[in-house]
Amino acid sequence: MKRLHFNLITLACVTLFGCENPDGIADDAQTRDYSTIFTPLPSKTIYPSNNPYSETKERLGELLFWDPILSGDKDTSCASCHHPDFGWADGRILSIGSDGIGLGPQRYGFQVTSIHAPTIMNVAYTGIKNNESDSSFVSGGYFWDLRADTLEEQSLGPIKNPVEMLGYNNNEKEIMADIVERLRLIPEYVTLFEQAFGVTEAVSSENIVKAIATFERKITSPNTRFDRFLSGEQSIFTQQEIIGLNKFIDGGCARCHLGPMLSDNILHLGEAIIGTDIVRTPSLRNISYTAPYMHDGSRARLIDAIADYENRGDLDVTIGEDDFADIEAFLQTVNTDDFYKGIPTIVPSGLTVGGNIN
Numbered sequence: 001m002k003r004l005h006f007n008l009i010t011l012a013c014v015t016l017f018g019c020e021n022p023d024g025i026a027d028d029a030q031t032r033d034y035s036t037i038f039t040p041l042p043s044k045t046i047y048p049s050n051n052p053y054s055e056t057k058e059r060l061g062e063l064l065f066w067d068p069i070l071s072g073d074k075d076t077s078c079a080s081c082h083h084p085d086f087g088w089a090d091g092r093i094l095s096i097g098s099d100g101i102g103l104g105p106q107r108y109g110f111q112v113t114s115i116h117a118p119t120i121m122n123v124a125y126t127g128i129k130n131n132e133s134d135s136s137f138v139s140g141g142y143f144w145d146l147r148a149d150t151l152e153e154q155s156l157g158p159i160k161n162p163v164e165m166l167g168y169n170n171n172e173k174e175i176m177a178d179i180v181e182r183l184r185l186i187p188e189y190v191t192l193f194e195q196a197f198g199v200t201e202a203v204s205s206e207n208i209v210k211a212i213a214t215f216e217r218k219i220t221s222p223n224t225r226f227d228r229f230l231s232g233e234q235s236i237f238t239q240q241e242i243i244g245l246n247k248f249i250d251g252g253c254a255r256c257h258l259g260p261m262l263s264d265n266i267l268h269l270g271e272a273i274i275g276t277d278i279v280r281t282p283s284l285r286n287i288s289y290t291a292p293y294m295h296d297g298s299r300a301r302l303i304d305a306i307a308d309y310e311n312r313g314d315l316d317v318t319i320g321e322d323d324f325a326d327i328e329a330f331l332q333t334v335n336t337d338d339f340y341k342g343i344p345t346i347v348p349s350g351l352t353v354g355g356n357i358n
């Protein structure tokens with residue numbers, strides 16, 4: 001009873017007065033002004049002016065994303081490693097590409113990537129800053145080392161990589177011309193490209209990547225409980241979630257994990273989190289759907305990734321074991337199950353949807 005009484009007082013304190021303890025130190029469970037650190041993710045995708053949205057383009061991109069015709073040996077698709085069942089990642093430590101069979105942790109084969117596959121959820125917003133929501137925003141860069149500036153450019157990476165989609169029977173320099181030739185022989189694709197780009201002979205390397213990027217921009221996860229909290233519905237957070245959020249900020253996490261994506265999307269030179277590799281800060285949106293974690297996929301559970309930050313004064317981070325569960329509770333609020341999970345039933349090439357993933 002005494003405990004309940006205390007909680008009610010704290011709650012009233014938090015929701016009504018935002019008060020401080022008698023000694024003037026902010027209460028742990030106190031909400032504050034977070035708007036300089038985080039703002040909500042825009043709820044509608046921003047498309048770049050050089051690749052505007054159209055419904056047909058998005059649909060075409062979706063079919064290309066799932067069609068193994070884009071791989072050298074016609075056995076692998078983007079969805080082999082970015083699948084809705086695994087939060088649009090693959091649920092694996094490292095990915096298996098061009099000779100692989102199966103999906104997710106069950107997938108087997110010899111062509112293994114050197115780095116863990118991130119999700120493509122919210123890639124439309126990669127690099128976005130607080131309150132940036134108009135057409136002047138340009139997303140990027142991409143990959144763990146930021147080597148691709150745009151989403152359009154990014155998709156050429158896996159297509160030209162022997163481990164991922166190219167295979168070893170094909171040539172990196174010729175593959176795009178080969179794919180264009182393959183697609184031109186399929187009437188459904190010819191029609192879709194013409195409709196999507198409004199010109200005849202629209203099947204081209206440039207338009208392939210534009211369509212894929214347009215589809216990827218569809219897959220977002222805004223309107224989480226965190227976004228609602230930031231938009232003023234502060235009462236939807238539990239005390240533990242507020243405590244976790246405050247620890248996340250005061251513990252130093254938000255130095256790098258800030259903004260609508262909870263990421264500054266920059267490389268932290270001299271501040272490697274795991275091992276010695278220098279990688280960019282990943283987004284923490286919908287993190288519960290994209291295990292395992294870190295660029296080497298070495299952390300199986302979210303709490304393991306959080307625990308990596310204990311005793312990391314070198315990163316100006318001050319969290320201890322007592323903080324892990326609160327921070328995890330807060331990070332769960334940045335999740336939503338409400339993201340696109342569609343899978344086409346057929347692809348225009350007539351090949352197996354998604355490649356050898358069954």
Ligand code: HEC
Nearest residue numbers: 077078081095096097113115116117142143144155158164
């Ligand atoms: C064999 C598995 C595999 C396949 C197939 C694959 N990817 Fe990936 N994807 C990865 C891996 C691994 C990375 C990280 C590579 C890196 O950062 O160097 C990645 C990174 C990405 C990123 C960057 C995300 C970010 O946050 O920076 C995007 C976008 C992406 N892939 C889209 C695609 C598209 C589109 C296709 C099909 C054209 C595709 N992928 C095919 C494994 C795969």
Ligand code: HEC
Nearest residue numbers: 252253256268271273274279280281282293294295305309
């Ligand atoms: C100096 C910048 C920086 C700070 C400070 C920082 N992080 Fe990170 N965070 C990163 C980078 C960079 C990675 C990727 C590291 C890797 O893959 O090796 C990462 C990865 C993560 C991941 C895994 C994400 C994924 O999808 O794999 C989690 C979870 C995480 N950080 C949480 C936190 C928490 C909690 C704190 C505070 C205790 C924190 N970070 C502080 C930069 C930072």
